[in-house]
Ligand SMILES: Cc1cc2nc3c(=O)[nH]c(=O)nc-3n(C[C@H](O)[C@H](O)[C@H](O)COP(=O)(O)OP(=O)(O)OC[C@H]3O[C@@H](n4cnc5c(N)ncnc54)[C@H](O)[C@@H]3O)c2cc1C
Ligand SMILES: *[C@@H]1O[C@H](CO)[C@@H](O)[C@H](O)[C@H]1NC(C)=O
């Protein structure tokens with residue numbers, strides 16, 4: 472009874488309803504949050520901080536915890552006074568959040584330097600790109616028939632549906648799970664695509680096994696270090712990343728992360744969060760974060776917390792939950808190790824069947840799924856800053872190459888790939904999920920005001936996927952806080968948006 476009374480009283484106080492930025496009405500029950508924490512300063516966490524600031528306004532304190540480097544899996548290594556991407560490197564032209572960040576931050580697009588790709592099967596180059604676009608198309612047509620066109624149409628249709636997310640998000644709609652989000656974009660078809668192998672979807676589409684082995688498998692190997700058994704949805708993300716309209720950020724992709732932190736006016740705390748536990752006072756729940764810094768330990772209370780780092784044990788985030796049963800006690804899955812080796816040296820073109828390096832026309836070599844092959848790809852790479860006069864090194868010159876492999880390369884393997892080298896820099900990544908079909912997707916909502924961003928990686932791991940998840944969580948947290956249930960998990964959004972202004 473008292474509760475009802477109090478509710479009516481509060482309702483009166485808050486009349487007329489304040490309108491949220493999405494245009495919906497809201498009941499301002501508890502006032503705005505005063506402190507929000509984001510754990511992780513990769514692209515996911517920093518984009519979340521930025522979107523939280525947009526939605527919750529200038530007053531709220533936004534703290535971002537980072538145990539390592541700002542950027543996370545966006546990172547560079549320095550070779551010979553130049554920096555090279557060692558983690559996430561390419562961005563698709565239709566990745567609208569990433570584009571928007573770059574624009575807002577006044578960063579520049581890094582131009583791409585032309586270079587040809589080949590596919591190597593361990594013995595010889597079986598597929599090569601040529602100078603002439605039409606000739607390439609003709610060759611693909613001749614070799615694989617209809618496969619190529621079917622595949623392109625399939626990827627384009629998926630991308631077109633995926634792009635609906637930008638409209639939904641611009642209208643302020645949020646989703647309480649990755650399934651809800653995907654379902655609203657592509658129905659049960661999209662959700663099913665996170666559960667069945669890519670190869671099954673492609674065979675059903677009429678793509679030939681030959682094409683899958685020689686074209687699709689190499690692309691999955693270079694992008695995700697895995698084979699064509701990965702789920703169809705992440706497979707499509709990976710294929711989109713093999714198209715031609717790709718870019719990167721001048722100066723390094725990680726500049727987006729540090730830029731977003733500034734833009735969000737967020738506090739960066741160099742600390743590893745160790746525990747998250749709910750603290751109740753009456754109806755209100757807050758979260759106590761305990762953390763370790765270089766000099767000691769501390770703890771703080773927050774109204775809303777976003778976890779923006781993978782929590783699988785193989786990633787060793789070190790975050791533990793206390794005082795509530797975490798949904799992660801049963802969360803399966805591991806992250807896949809990919810080793811990025813950046814070598815300054817002379818490529819051994821003989822190994823690829825070209826004894827004379829001057830006749831080796833390729834900038835990147837992808838590989839088929841061949842049992843004894845110790846690497847996934849090897850490519851000549853450009854620095855993150857490209858000056859006007861830049862040109863790619865010729866294979867007979869010493870150049871900078873990036874090799875992806877499942878294990879660190881040993882001396883013998885390096886000597887196989889390179890005639891000789893000046894330097895070798897190794898980055899071992901827990902790079903992306905170890906995909907399997909039928910895995911299920913982790914939850915977004917862990918507790919009333921506690922959210923998890925990186926579940927989206929199990930649908931597809933990419934900078935833009937983390938950015939989409941960041942925007943979704945900021946909207947979700949905002950609507951949950953303001954009890955705007957009509958902005959979460961709404962059905963038939965395509966239609967609703969058409970009828971909205
Ligand atoms: C080799 C490689 C190549 C890739 N290529 C591409 C590509 O070409 N294009 C593309 O779009 N994507 C690519 N990706 C994927 C892309 O890099 C990731 O999907 C994306 O960067 C993930 O960002 P995130 O912020 O979600 O996670 P992360 O970048 O992993 O950020 C999480 C952060 O949280 C911090 N952290 C963890 N635990 C704690 C704690 N307890 N307390 C405080 N901080 C903590 C970590 O230090 C880290 O900085 C690639 C990834 C790798 C590894
Ligand atoms: C997705 O899978 C479910 C269950 O197997 C099925 O009922 C549904 O028709 C599938 N959706 C599509 C679009 O294939």
Ligand SMILES: *[C@@H]1O[C@H](CO)[C@@H](O)[C@H](O)[C@H]1NC(C)=O
Pocket residue numbers: 698699700
């Ligand atoms: C792909 O790799 C997984 C895990 O390593 C394996 O179980 C599966 O059989 C492989 N699939 C193919 C088509 O080789």
Ligand SMILES: *[C@@H]1O[C@H](CO)[C@@H](O)[C@H](O)[C@H]1NC(C)=O
Pocket residue numbers: 579721722723855856
């Ligand atoms: C590289 O590019 C970034 C972003 O444009 C710029 O801030 C930086 O000064 C550049 N560095 C060099 C060495 O040119």
Ligand SMILES: *[C@@H]1O[C@H](CO)[C@@H](O)[C@H](O)[C@H]1NC(C)=O
Pocket residue numbers: 819821822823886887888889890891
């Ligand atoms: C280069 O590749 C050839 C052919 O595989 C191999 O015989 C040779 O040992 C490799 N290494 C060097 C340093 O030439």
